[in-house]
Amino acid sequence: MRLERFQLIDRVEHLDRAAKSVVCRCEVPRESSIFDGHFPGHPLFPGTLMIEAIAQASGLLVLVLHDFRRMPVLIAVNNARVRGMVKPGAVLAAEGKLVQEGSGYVAATGHITHDGKKVAEAEIRLGTLPFPLESLRAEARKFAKEVGLI
Amino acid sequence: MAEYNQATYDAVADIIAEVSSIDRATIAPESHAINDLGIDSLDFLDVTFAIDKKFGIKMPVEKWMEDVNEGRAKAEEFFVMRNLVRHIDDLVAQKAAAA
Numbered sequence: 265m266r267l268e269r270f271q272l273i274d275r276v277e278h279l280d281r282a283a284k285s286v287v288c289r290c291e292v293p294r295e296s297s298i299f300d301g302h303f304p305g306h307p308l309f310p311g312t313l314m315i316e317a318i319a320q321a322s323g324l325l326v327l328v329l330h331d332f333r334r335m336p337v338l339i340a341v342n343n344a345r346v347r348g349m350v351k352p353g354a355v356l357a358a359e360g361k362l363v364q365e366g367s368g369y370v371a372a373t374g375h376i377t378h379d380g381k382k383v384a385e386a387e388i389r390l391g392t393l394p395f396p397l398e399s400l401r402a403e404a405r406k407f408a409k410e411v412g413l414i
Numbered sequence: 415m416a417e418y419n420q421a422t423y424d425a426v427a428d429i430i431a432e433v434s435s436i437d438r439a440t441i442a443p444e445s446h447a448i449n450d451l452g453i454d455s456l457d458f459l460d461v462t463f464a465i466d467k468k469f470g471i472k473m474p475v476e477k478w479m480e481d482v483n484e485g486r487a488k489a490e491e492f493f494v495m496r497n498l499v500r501h502i503d504d505l506v507a508q509k510a511a512a513a
Binding site for chain 2: 365
């Protein structure tokens with residue numbers, strides 16, 4: 265993870281285009297200023313960031329399934345649950361699966377697992393917009409290559 | 415004035431009221447979803463998601479917007495409630511015919 269860039273996905277481990285699903289590896293850093301406050305002396309990876317990791321994994325799916333023609337942006341989170349304490353240094357698996365696609369949006373379900381145990385889950389919706397900048401599309405492609413999406 | 419299906423209208427009005435936090439009593443067949451009900455583009459994505467899910471369709475909202483923006487259609491043809499309902503019923507009928 266590069267928390268200073270809000271970049272939570274380290275690697276795409278499995279992509280199933282037919283099933284419209286993805287599994288990503290997310291390595292929680294051992295040190296981050298986030299842990300100074302969350303919580304002092306008892307560092308825990310925030311649940312909100314686990315939900316964000318589900319959204320980012322699902323966003324990668326949108327990018328590749330739409331051949332980088334659409335930019336995903338988070339517009340809704342439903343039925344979010346955080347069920348586990350995740351400490352610095354943990355390696356997480358973020359899974360996303362598209363369940364509905366419409367004009368200008370996709371709906372996905374996803375979860376986070378740690379050591380085989382589900383620690384977070386959520387239903388999310390992403391708006392799918394035309395890229396506002398060609399340079400942004402290029403950045404998305406570059407990141408997709410870095411994490412092994414393409 | 416185009417006829418519309420009352421059951422579809424009631425379902426769509428219920429969705430809009432719930433998703434956009436609009437008093438159901440203020441929604442009328444002649445209401446324009448954007449101009450009269452004040453639904454913005456992000457809210458309309460939520461409304462579209464809920465309608466698609468309820469009716470098992472895929473409303474081509476981006477195509478409608480493109481038609482409006484390029485002068486091929488007027489916004490009221492898609493976004494006045496009675497017309498929106500008519501389009502939804504057409505989409506449902508097309509899906510049934512294709513099945």
